[in-house]
Amino acid sequence: MSRFLIHRALIALLVAITVSIIGFTLLRLSGDLASALAGDTATQEQIAQTAHLYGLDRPLSIQYFDWVWKALHGDLGRSLFTNEPVTYLIGQRIGVTAQLSVMALTFALLIAIPLGVVAATRPNSWIDRFSLGLAVLGQGMPNFWFGLILIIVFGVSLRWLPISGTDHFSNFIMPTITLGTSVMPAIMRLTRTGMLDALDSDYIRTARAKGLSTRSVLFKHALRNAILPVVSLTAVSLGFLLGGSVIVESVFALNGIGFLAFQSILRTDFPVVQSIVVFVSFCYILLTLVSDMINAYLDPRIRLG
Amino acid sequence: MSQRQEVLQVEGLSVAIDTPGGTLRAVSDVDLHVGRGETLCIVGESGCGKTITSLGIMGLLPRRARLSVKRLELEGRDLARLSGKERAALRGDRMAMIFQDPMTSLNPVYTIGNQMEEIYVRHGKGNQKQARERAEYLLHKVGISAATSRLGQYPHQLSGGLRQRAMVAMTLMCDPTLIIADEPTTALDVTIQAQILHLLDDLQRELHMALILITHDLGVVARMADRVVVMYAGQVVETGTAEEIFAAPRHPYTRGLLDCIPIPGKTRPGAPLGSIPGIVPSLLGPLESCQFRNRCPQAFADCAKAPVPLRETSPGRADRCLLPLGAPAQPRRASEALGAAE
Amino acid sequence: MTSIERDRVIISSPAPTYEIEIEAPSPRMIMRRRALTHPGFLFGATVVLATVIIALCAPLLTPYDPYAQDLSQRLIPPVLAAKGSWAHLLGTDAMGRDYLTRLMYGARISLTIGFGAAALAGIIGTSLGLIGGYFGGWVDSVVMYCVNVKLALPGILVALSLIEVFGGSVFSVTLILGVLFWDRFIVVTRSVTQQTRVADYVTAAEAVGASRFRIILGEVLPNVLNHIIVIASLEMAVAILVEAALSFLGLGIRPPTPSWGLMISEGRNFMFFQPYLVAVPGIAILVLVVAINMLGDGIRDITAPEGRN
Numbered sequence: 001m002s003r004f005l006i007h008r009a010l011i012a013l014l015v016a017i018t019v020s021i022i023g024f025t026l027l028r029l030s031g032d033l034a035s036a037l038a039g040d041t042a043t044q045e046q047i048a049q050t051a052h053l054y055g056l057d058r059p060l061s062i063q064y065f066d067w068v069w070k071a072l073h074g075d076l077g078r079s080l081f082t083n084e085p086v087t088y089l090i091g092q093r094i095g096v097t098a099q100l101s102v103m104a105l106t107f108a109l110l111i112a113i114p115l116g117v118v119a120a121t122r123p124n125s126w127i128d129r130f131s132l133g134l135a136v137l138g139q140g141m142p143n144f145w146f147g148l149i150l151i152i153v154f155g156v157s158l159r160w161l162p163i164s165g166t167d168h169f170s171n172f173i174m175p176t177i178t179l180g181t182s183v184m185p186a187i188m189r190l191t192r193t194g195m196l197d198a199l200d201s202d203y204i205r206t207a208r209a210k211g212l213s214t215r216s217v218l219f220k221h222a223l224r225n226a227i228l229p230v231v232s233l234t235a236v237s238l239g240f241l242l243g244g245s246v247i248v249e250s251v252f253a254l255n256g257i258g259f260l261a262f263q264s265i266l267r268t269d270f271p272v273v274q275s276i277v278v279f280v281s282f283c284y285i286l287l288t289l290v291s292d293m294i295n296a297y298l299d300p301r302i303r304l305g
Numbered sequence: 306m307s308q309r310q311e312v313l314q315v316e317g318l319s320v321a322i323d324t325p326g327g328t329l330r331a332v333s334d335v336d337l338h339v340g341r342g343e344t345l346c347i348v349g350e351s352g353c354g355k356t357i358t359s360l361g362i363m364g365l366l367p368r369r370a371r372l373s374v375k376r377l378e379l380e381g382r383d384l385a386r387l388s389g390k391e392r393a394a395l396r397g398d399r400m401a402m403i404f405q406d407p408m409t410s411l412n413p414v415y416t417i418g419n420q421m422e423e424i425y426v427r428h429g430k431g432n433q434k435q436a437r438e439r440a441e442y443l444l445h446k447v448g449i450s451a452a453t454s455r456l457g458q459y460p461h462q463l464s465g466g467l468r469q470r471a472m473v474a475m476t477l478m479c480d481p482t483l484i485i486a487d488e489p490t491t492a493l494d495v496t497i498q499a500q501i502l503h504l505l506d507d508l509q510r511e512l513h514m515a516l517i518l519i520t521h522d523l524g525v526v527a528r529m530a531d532r533v534v535v536m537y538a539g540q541v542v543e544t545g546t547a548e549e550i551f552a553a554p555r556h557p558y559t560r561g562l563l564d565c566i567p568i569p570g571k572t573r574p575g576a577p578l579g580s581i582p583g584i585v586p587s588l589l590g591p592l593e594s595c596q597f598r599n600r601c602p603q604a605f606a607d608c609a610k611a612p613v614p615l616r617e618t619s620p621g622r623a624d625r626c627l628l629p630l631g632a633p634a635q636p637r638r639a640s641e642a643l644g645a646a647e
Numbered sequence: 648m649t650s651i652e653r654d655r656v657i658i659s660s661p662a663p664t665y666e667i668e669i670e671a672p673s674p675r676m677i678m679r680r681r682a683l684t685h686p687g688f689l690f691g692a693t694v695v696l697a698t699v700i701i702a703l704c705a706p707l708l709t710p711y712d713p714y715a716q717d718l719s720q721r722l723i724p725p726v727l728a729a730k731g732s733w734a735h736l737l738g739t740d741a742m743g744r745d746y747l748t749r750l751m752y753g754a755r756i757s758l759t760i761g762f763g764a765a766a767l768a769g770i771i772g773t774s775l776g777l778i779g780g781y782f783g784g785w786v787d788s789v790v791m792y793c794v795n796v797k798l799a800l801p802g803i804l805v806a807l808s809l810i811e812v813f814g815g816s817v818f819s820v821t822l823i824l825g826v827l828f829w830d831r832f833i834v835v836t837r838s839v840t841q842q843t844r845v846a847d848y849v850t851a852a853e854a855v856g857a858s859r860f861r862i863i864l865g866e867v868l869p870n871v872l873n874h875i876i877v878i879a880s881l882e883m884a885v886a887i888l889v890e891a892a893l894s895f896l897g898l899g900i901r902p903p904t905p906s907w908g909l910m911i912s913e914g915r916n917f918m919f920f921q922p923y924l925v926a927v928p929g930i931a932i933l934v935l936v937v938a939i940n941m942l943g944d945g946i947r948d949i950t951a952p953e954g955r956n
Contacts, residue, residue, distance in 0.1 A: 015795045022800065026808040140884070140937035142891050145911055145929035152922050202409035208365055209404075210424045210475075211396035220423075224414055236798075243801025247892050258804075262896065265807050273808060281799040288799075300459040301413055 004302070008292050012285050019285070023277035024064050027270045036268045037080065054080070067274070077271035079264070086275045090257055097256035100248070101241035103172055104179035109234065112184045116191025117223060120199060131192065135185035147178040147251040175252045179245065183237040190233055194226030201225075228299055235291030239284030312482050312515035313339045313362070313400075317375030320354070320361050320539075324369075327589040331357045331370065333539045336615075339483065339515040339532075346526045346547075347519045348562070349536035352585055355519045358536070359485045363402055364392040380482055398428040401476035405488040407468035411460035417444075417471050418456030424478045436478075443474035447504055466497035473504060477512070485517045490525065502528055523566050527551065532621065535559050538585055538596035541615060543624045555618075555629040557601045595627070603628055681949045688945025694938035702754035709745070713752040713905050717743035725923050737927055740910070741917060742903075746924075749905035750931055756906045757887045757935060760821045764886035765879045767825025772832020773875055777867060779833070780840025790837065794830050802827050806889065810898045820899055824886045831878050839871045873950040880943030884936045891932050907932050 027033060034051035035042065042050070051057040055066070067077070076086035119131040154174060198204060199222050207221045246258030257276055264272035296302045320332040332354040339345045347355045361372050364384070377384040379400060384392065396402075404410040412420060418440055425436035437456070444452035447470040460468060469489060476484055486505065490498035502525065509516050518529055526533055530547040535556065543556040551568075554560045564579030583600035592612045598604040607627055617623040682688055701708065720743040724731045731738060737746040779790030809823045844867065852865070891908030893899030900906035902913070907928040914924025 011792070011795065014792065015799055018792075018796045019799050022796070022805075026805065027812060029809070029812050136937055136940060137933075140888075140933050140940060142888050142895075142908070142911075142929060142932050142936075144892055144895050144908075145925070145932065148911070148915065148918060148925050149929070152918060152925070156919050202404060202406060203412040205365065206402075206404060206410045206472075207412070208393075209363060209396055209402040210427070211393045211398060212423065212427055213393070216423070216427070221412055221415075225412070239799075244803050246803055246807070247896065250896060261804050262807060262898075265804075265811050265898070268811070273804075277801060277804050277808070280801045280804065284799045284801075299414065301461050304459065304462065 004296065005293060008289060012289050016282060016285050019281040020068065020278050021064065023274045023281065024067065025060075026277060027265075027268060027273055028060070033268070033270060071275075076275040079272050080269045081264070081267050081272075086272050089260060089272060090276065090279060093255055093257045093260050096254055097242060097245050097249070097258060100172060100175055100179060100245060100254065100256060101238060103176040104241055105183065105234065105238050107176050107180035108184035108187055108237070111180075112188035113191050113230070116188045117195055117218070119188075119192045120195030120226075121218065123196065128192075131188060135188050138181045138185035141181065143178050143182045144247045144251050146181060147174065147248055150174045150178060151251075171252075171254075175248050175254060178251070179241060179248045182244075183241060187230060187233055187237065190230050191226060194229060195222055198222040198226045228295060231294055231298065232288075232291045235287045235294070236284075239280075239287045242283050243280040311338050311340050311378075312380055313337075313517075314376055314378040315362060315374065316377075317373075318358060318361055318377065319373045320357050320366065320370050321373075322367075322370045324589075330539050330588045330590075330592060332361065333592060334615075335534075335536070335541050337517075337534050337541070337544075339517055341482070341515055342509060342513040344509065344516045344518060344529050344531045345534060346530035346532070347517065347534045347536060348521065348523065348526055350521055350585070353536045354539040355536050356487055357539075359402065359487055359517065359519055363396060363400060363485065364389075365396075365402075394428070397424045397476075397481075398479045399481050400483040400485070401479075401481040403469075403472050403476055403484065403486040403489050406492045407465060407472050408460065408492075410472060411468060413460055416457050416459055417463070421456075421471075421475045421478055424475065428479050430479055439478060440474070443477050444471065446477075446508075447471070447474045448500075449474070465493050466500060469493060469497070469501055470504065473501070473508070477508070480512070481514060483515045483517070485519070487519045488521070489518070491520070491522070498525075505529070523562060535562070539588055540596060540625060541623075542597065542626070545622045549622060553631050555624040555631060556597075556626050557603055557628075557630065558597050560630055561600075595625075678949050682945070685945050685948060687941040688949060691938045691940070691942030691945055694934060695942055698754050698935055698938075699758060701751050702758050705748070705751040705755065709748040709751060711745040711748040713744060713749045714903050715744060719743065722917065722921055724921065725927070728923070738921075738923055740913060740924060746910075746927060749910060750907070750928065753905040753907045753910060753928065753931070754935075756817060756900060756904065757890065757932070759817060760824065760890045761883040761887040761939075763821035764824035764828060764890075765883035767822065768828040768882055768886075769832055769875060769879045771825070772829030772878075773836045773871065775829070776833040776836025777840050777871070780837035781844055781867065783841075787837070790833060794833050797827070797830050803889070803892070806893060807896070807898050810893065815893075815899050815901050817900065817904075820890055820893065824889060828882050828886060831882060832875065835874050835878055836871050839874055840867050843867045843870045873946075877943050877947040877950075880939050880946065884939040884943070887932065887936055887939070 032047075034054070034056045035047050037054070038047045038050040048057070055063060058066075070077070074087065076090070078085055079089055082089070115127075115131045115134070119125075119128040122128055151174065203225075204217060204222055207217045212221075242257075244258070245256055246262045248254070249256045249259040250262060257280070261273060261276040263269075264276070315335065315337045318332060318335045319330075322329040322331050335354075335358055337345065337347070337358075347358065349355050357366070357370070360366050361370075361374070362377065362384075366372055374385050379395065382395075384395070387395075411417070418437065421440040421443070422433060422436035425431055425439055426433060430436070431439070440456060441452045444455055449455055449467060449470055455463070455467075455471070463471065469492075473489075489505070490501050493501065505516065505518075506529065508514075516529075518525065520526060526547065532546050533544065533550045534541055535543040535550070535558065537558050543550065543554065543559045545555075550559060551563065554563055558581070561579065561581040565581070567578065581600050586596055586599060594611065595601070595604070595608040595613045598608040601608070605628070613625050613627055615623050615625045618629075717739075720735070720739050721741055723735050723739045725738040725746075726733055726736050728738075735745050735747070737750065739745055740749065775790050775793065779787040806823055806827055810820065813819045813823070852861075890899055890906065891911070894906040894908030895912045897912065900909055902909060910928040911925050914921070914928070918925045
């Protein structure tokens with residue numbers, strides 16, 4: 001198993017390096033970052049000055065390695081807009097995004113897994129149809145729109161919840177529901193399918209033949225098998241939430257790294273953008289590695305080869 | 306055979322399955338019984354209802370299936386009236402089942418030991434430690450050396466033959482009086498098959514449990530069976546002792562089965578083996594005629610007129626045919642008999 | 648000329664013969680029958696078809712110009728509300744433009760971008776999947792490496808960056824989304840290709856000396872086609888949602904083009920008193936995306952139900 005994990009880690013490293021290169025080049029694809037920064041009315045001379053100021057006149061590879069070298073020492077550069085260190089900016093806002101993502105994922109899991117299990121044990125019942133309908137709705141709804149609707153209904157009409165800010169826990173309720181509904185359907189479907197397959201399997205037939213209780217059959221035997229792919233999906237979903245929070249953060253005016261990235265893109269604040277893109281990607285890569293490890297641990301066929 | 310020896314008594318067992326295309330007569334009116342220390346083989350081709358019958362006896366039918374039965378008794382206890390929970394309490398304890406493919410029949414994420422011990426504990430036979438000791442003892446008994454380390458291993462770490470032995474050991478955890486083995490050797494190599502059958506034979510000799518062996522392989526029947534039940538299209542078509550079935554089959558289907566395999570001493574060397582042409586009839590809709598007539602070399606008009614009843618010619622010997630082979634000259638019904646093929 | 652094949656089984660024996668005729672319906676008939684009784688497929692197909700027709704015939708269906716502003720007519724609510732009027736069934740927006748008209752023209756945007764992005768992603772993804780699945784070895788490793796890189800990148804942020812760099816037009820958005828969504832195509836195509844590759848008829852073709860290109864196109868591709876169609880529909884739905892989100896954020900389709908996401912964004916300022924400005928385009932997106940998803944699921948059920956129970 002350790003061979004397997006080392007192999008995965010090496011691939012992850014390769015992917016990480018590639019991602020860093022891509023993140024680095026994203027905003028430079030227009031060809032001339034300096035003019036974009038200098039503005040529409042800038043003269044050639046001003047553009048050249050801008051280029052020199054930000055080191056944009058050096059060869060691309062030099063810029064890249066310089067950035068990587070500094071990053072490995074903890075220096076991600078400074079925001080062109082606020083001149084604050086990027087590390088500081090990210091550090092300030094990562095808490096909000098992380099909290100939102102974890103809460104959204106927890107919310108999604110609390111609904112998706114029980115619903116998926118129950119739907120699988122009673123196929124074609126009303127609860128099965130209801131859960132599938134919920135999944136269809138969740139996958140079809142634009143989540144920014146859903147957030148706005150929640151604001152209209154709960155924030156304004158009913159006045160139950162605050163509609164912006166981050167100081168209080170209740171600020172996170174609507175964003176959590178909004179973000180959670182975007183990842184809930186896939187998890188529910190996977191749980192349901194996994195349980196259906198498990199319950200249909202020969203080893204469940206054996207478990208029943210042994211006279212085990214329904215609870216034991218469902219949870220000890222079936223769910224334990226069905227949950228394996230769900231663990232992977234959960235880890236991947238967390239990575240996805242971290243990267244995709246920009247929309248929800250904009251709707252609810254939450255000061256997370258997604259919103260920061262968005263603002264920075266608008267301002268062509270490339271040090272911030274490239275750092276956030278790479279940071280989020282690294283989180284994702286790390287999460288998939290962790291999920292591989294958990295999978296290997298949970299599945300003896302992988303663990304013991 | 307005196308009643309008190311009978312471990313399992315089944316009368317009139319039928320299973321209907323609701324499908325979008327109609328109601329399937331998976332099993333129609335099956336009678337069987339097994340006694341202590343006796344091996345009953347249920348023979349038939351795939352889809353004839355032998356597995357469903359056994360699932361019906363165990364109470365493991367899928368949701369869409371409906372069981373109806375006149376009598377279903379295990380050690381004199383009426384199973385038909387029991388609730389689901391009570392049935393579950395008997396499964397694994399008084400009656401146990403071995404399935405065909407040991408790889409898929411064992412849960413891949415739990416150790417062998419875990420899966421064996423849970424039966425013992427669940428049925429209140431003892432605590433974890435006692436369960437472990439019994440599991441170790443039984444693994445040893447089925448011929449698995451290094452039993453202690455095997456207990457901590459996972460199914461994928463064992464070979465096919467070892468897995469099936471472990472499954473046999475698993476069924477013995479609570480010392481059941483009835484074991485149903487559904488094609489226990491089909492998924493195994495030929496050499497391993499012999500070992501498993503030998504094992505079952507020895508265990509039965511020692512523990513005297515009733516054994517129902519479901520198979521399509523007549524070689525297994527010859528080796529293991531005391532009595533045989535032949536099934537076709539959900540019905541019992543012939544019953545008898547193993548000697549009677551092999552020496553003098555009465556139903557054309559049984560005869561057809563025997564013709565398909567080479568039997569030392571009977572089949573002429575170099576002669577072509579027989580085959581039964583045609584396919585199994587559809588099981589949808591009510592029973593209206595002999596189910597075998599479309600493949601039967603001696604079918605005549607009466608075979609299509611009405612369902613054929615199972616007739617017992619002597620205790621334990623029955624067949625479901627209007628023109629049983631080896632029977633006296635006149636057919637059982639009407640005068641429209643055409644020449645019976647032999 | 649019938650599309651039904653008949654099998655006849657005749658039992659011969661000294662006794663009278665019995666003829667059994669078995670009708671085996673052709674695969675096409677089976678699929679058609681399934682399609683006509685599958686509620687999800689029918690609903691999805693109907694809605695998508697209706698949307699396409701509306702989008703194409705928009706100029707014929709509405710007298711209004713989606714870009715024509717009339718500030719004297721601004722913010723009229725839909726007909727069923729208190730101050731609504733039949734002149735504007737779904738009301739007007741802040742610039743006095745008829746909402747229903749903008750909705751209809753907006754369908755063009757959604758369908759074009761959705762379809763275009765899915766098609767582009769499909770071409771890229773299927774090609775890579777075929778290559779990786781067929782050749783295996785290091786080629787396959789490279790393909791999987793590409794997939795892993797793509798999956799690691801935060802899609803929305805990358806899309807936002809690219810649009811900022813290349814501008815937001817229907818064409819560029821379609822291109823950018825198409826270049827970001829091919830991973831599911833690759834995964835499915837690759838796996839089906841791997842399975843098909845070891846099939847006997849492919850080995851036979853190789854033995855005869857057929858060129859690899861021909862084998863991939865001739866033998867493998869038809870097998871994969873069903874799966875591709877299903878994935879394409881699902882990715883189309885995703886593309887529509889992402890375009891709406893990007894336009895909502897302001898980095899997608901630029902005003903005054905009536906993208907549904909953009910309409911929601913424009914309506915946001917007024918949403919507390921005129922919630923319909925936000926609700927209506929959102930419902931349109933929801934209905935279309937759900938319909939496309941159901942269509943995709945339906946196609947999968949119809950063409951390959953063995954995958955389900």
